[in-house]
Amino acid sequence: xxxxxxxxxxxxxxxxxxxxxxVAYAYKLDKTYNLVVKIExxxxxxxxxxxxxxxxxGNLLNTDTMVGFKS
Numbered sequence: 001x002x003x004x005x006x007x008x009x010x011x012x013x014x015x016x017x018x019x020x021x022x023v024a025y026a027y028k029l030d031k032t033y034n035l036v037v038k039i040e041x042x043x044x045x046x047x048x049x050x051x052x053x054x055x056x057x058g059n060l061l062n063t064d065t066m067v068g069f070k071s
Contacts, residue, residue, distance in 0.1 A: 001054065002033040002064040009059035010034050016057050022050035033064070 005013050010028055017026045017037055024038040037054065041047040051065060 001037040001039065001051065001066070002029075003035040003037065003054070003060060004032065004062040005034045006059040006061060013057055013059050017054055020050055020053045022046055023054075033062075 003013075003017075014026055014028060014035060017023055017035070022039045022041045024040040026035060026037040028034065029036055039047055039050045041050065047067075054060075055063060
């Protein structure tokens with residue numbers, strides 16, 4: 001998941017996101033998007049819950065979510 005957030009809110013948002021269950025990692029970026037987040041889950045329900053919690057974190061301008069499945 002790529003996240004564009006309000007200027008100056010990256011550090012606070014990053015810390016909140018890291019506490020969400022299912023977040024494997026979250027890092028700052030320095031381009032169009034400010035953060036990249038990897039969510040790992042054993043169910044679609046847990047995955048969508050993590051995304052919903054991230055989107056409710058506040059100070060978000062835009063998100064771009066890509067889904068990958070293990071074969």
